[in-house]
Amino acid sequence: MLEVRDIRTFYGAIQALKGVSIWVTEGEIVALIGANGAGKSTLLMTICGVVPPRSGEILFMGNPIQNLSPDRIFSLGIVQVPEGRRIFPLLTVQENLDMGAYLRNDKGAVRSDMEYVFSIFPRLAERRRQLGGTLSGGEQQMLALSRGLMARPRMLLLDEPSLGLAPVLVATIFDTIRHINRDNSTTLLLVEQKAAMALHIAGRGYVLENGTIKLQDIADQLLCNKEVKSAYLGGS
Amino acid sequence: MEYFLELFFGGLTRGSIYALIAIGYTMVYGIIQLINFAHGEIYMIGAFTALIAASALSIEGFGGWSLLVLAGFIAIVYSAAYGFTLEKIAYKPLRKASRLSPLISAIGMSIFLQNYVLLAQTSDFLPFPPLIEEFSFLEQVTVMRSSELLILSVTAVSTALLTLFIKFTRMGKAMRAVAQDKTMAMLLGVNVDRVISVTFIIGSTLAAIGGVLISSHIGQINFYIGFIAGIKAFTAAVLGGIGSLPGAVLGGMVLGWTESFATGYVSSDYEDVFAFGLLVFILIFRPAGILGKSTAEKI
Numbered sequence: 001m002l003e004v005r006d007i008r009t010f011y012g013a014i015q016a017l018k019g020v021s022i023w024v025t026e027g028e029i030v031a032l033i034g035a036n037g038a039g040k041s042t043l044l045m046t047i048c049g050v051v052p053p054r055s056g057e058i059l060f061m062g063n064p065i066q067n068l069s070p071d072r073i074f075s076l077g078i079v080q081v082p083e084g085r086r087i088f089p090l091l092t093v094q095e096n097l098d099m100g101a102y103l104r105n106d107k108g109a110v111r112s113d114m115e116y117v118f119s120i121f122p123r124l125a126e127r128r129r130q131l132g133g134t135l136s137g138g139e140q141q142m143l144a145l146s147r148g149l150m151a152r153p154r155m156l157l158l159d160e161p162s163l164g165l166a167p168v169l170v171a172t173i174f175d176t177i178r179h180i181n182r183d184n185s186t187t188l189l190l191v192e193q194k195a196a197m198a199l200h201i202a203g204r205g206y207v208l209e210n211g212t213i214k215l216q217d218i219a220d221q222l223l224c225n226k227e228v229k230s231a232y233l234g235g236s
Numbered sequence: 237m238e239y240f241l242e243l244f245f246g247g248l249t250r251g252s253i254y255a256l257i258a259i260g261y262t263m264v265y266g267i268i269q270l271i272n273f274a275h276g277e278i279y280m281i282g283a284f285t286a287l288i289a290a291s292a293l294s295i296e297g298f299g300g301w302s303l304l305v306l307a308g309f310i311a312i313v314y315s316a317a318y319g320f321t322l323e324k325i326a327y328k329p330l331r332k333a334s335r336l337s338p339l340i341s342a343i344g345m346s347i348f349l350q351n352y353v354l355l356a357q358t359s360d361f362l363p364f365p366p367l368i369e370e371f372s373f374l375e376q377v378t379v380m381r382s383s384e385l386l387i388l389s390v391t392a393v394s395t396a397l398l399t400l401f402i403k404f405t406r407m408g409k410a411m412r413a414v415a416q417d418k419t420m421a422m423l424l425g426v427n428v429d430r431v432i433s434v435t436f437i438i439g440s441t442l443a444a445i446g447g448v449l450i451s452s453h454i455g456q457i458n459f460y461i462g463f464i465a466g467i468k469a470f471t472a473a474v475l476g477g478i479g480s481l482p483g484a485v486l487g488g489m490v491l492g493w494t495e496s497f498a499t500g501y502v503s504s505d506y507e508d509v510f511a512f513g514l515l516v517f518i519l520i521f522r523p524a525g526i527l528g529k530s531t532a533e534k535i
Contacts, residue, residue, distance in 0.1 A: 048423055050423065069427070070423060071422065071425045071426060071427045071428075074422075074423065074424065074425035075425055079423075080423050082419075086419075086423075088412070088413050088420065089416060090416055091409070091413065091416070095409055098409060099410070099413050099426075100424060102406065102409075102425050102426055151425070
């Protein structure tokens with residue numbers, strides 16, 4: 001479904017991605033793990049067209065997308081829920097969700113999707129008239145995920161969905177992610193520092209280090225891998 | 237009392253025009269954090285276009301309200317086209333540059349447009365035809381002129397429409413989203429370039445409306461009116477809190493009244509002293525403006 005071939009991305013003079021290749025097939029969950037500054041977020045931003053690669057190719061459903069603008073890439077069905085949630089603080093919860101469906105014209109389906117996200121996260125329904133900036137961190141994460149779902153993504157890129165959340169909430173979020181994948185057959189690329197949890201729900205995984213792919217394997221193998229264990233799974 | 241009311245409505249009229257122009261400053265600032273110093277020139281171009289259009293149309297036999305509406309419409313279309321092009325030529329290429337570059341570009345465009353009109357037209361004041369008809373029901377009223385009532389009403393209606401547009405339409409929501417987090421808006425499929433263009437078109441439209449109405453009220457224009465009105469409207473925007481729409485309107489009114497009362501009770505020589513004195517005063521006690529939110533900028 002998505003194939004990233006040898007991309008190199010720069011921020012000014014600094015090279016963040018030094019020839020990264022990954023692929024994701026339809027319907028699977030792929031985990032991307034790595035330390036801070038390894039280039040995980042950059043990879044997602046490059047796929048979404050916000051930081052275009054200097055060289056390399058990105059294919060979505062067989063077509064090159066590396067030269068498309070972010071809104072074009074979005075309209076193909078690639079939707080990112082970025083790190084730090086990035087809720088619009090001065091829009092209401094409702095308006096934030098509306099923004100997720102910004103490009104959609106199928107009003108009826110939008111409404112039923114809205115009901116669907118409210119059924120997963122009833123808290124959001126209670127607070128729909130509240131400003132996004134007044135929500136707690138956990139609620140903001142729910143909203144960010146829901147806003148992404150409102151776009152009816154074919155492929156969802158999640159950047160650190162568990163960051164800064166209480167353990168109970170982390171479990172809820174991961175449950176939801178698994179549901180999204182199963183119920184809507186949405187393909188998922190999941191970036192996480194909580195590597196163990198990510199690898200538990202993922203089918204395959206990549207380890208990104210200093211802008212290059214260090215390892216790739218099926219998730220269970222990575223969970224047993226010595227290097228991965230010591231570096232990302234807390235050595236246990 | 238009558239004198240006071242006269243000054244009150246005079247100030248409200250001035251304030252309305254400042255508000256119409258200030259909205260353009262404040263919206264552009266809200267979206268791309270740029271002070272569009274050429275915005276006053278768009279207002280001036282609106283006035284000149286209306287003058288030319290009105291002259292041509294009256295030869296064709298148009299008169300009365302239809303003349304005002306048609307000339308006004310042509311002025312709006314022209315100004316919007318200038319505003320749109322201005323952004324594409326002078327600001328868009330500099331979007332990734334440091335914040336100082338587009339600012340300098342804006343000042344450059346302001347000077348360029350002034351001189352362009354100076355060369356294409358004249359440096360003299362030109363008489364502007366009174367396009368606004370007298371309302372018969374205001375005949376007995378001495379404290380308010382027909383043109384003042386029209387300016388007030390048009391300003392009220394256009395700001396109300398704009399507020400509804402921003403609050404309820406898809407583009408309005410996108411504008412607010414872009415103002416708050418450009419990258420996130422992009423990630424949700426918003427074409428940021430288009431949102432910025434729409435912002436310039438709306439700002440230019442309101443400036444043109446202001447330009448046509450006030451020129452018809454005052455009765456003369458020259459190439460320099462945009463600079464003066466632009467600086468005053470910018471002051472109004474800062475006064476009210478730059479980036480805030482209600483702030484721009486309130487700032488415009490406060491500034492209009494200040495000038496009007498200073499002129500009426502002190503001396504017209506002190507008009508600008510009071511206007512900018514008020515700005516300094518507000519900035520000392522409320523640096524973010526009357527309705528502005530003080531944001532601690534992270535360094």
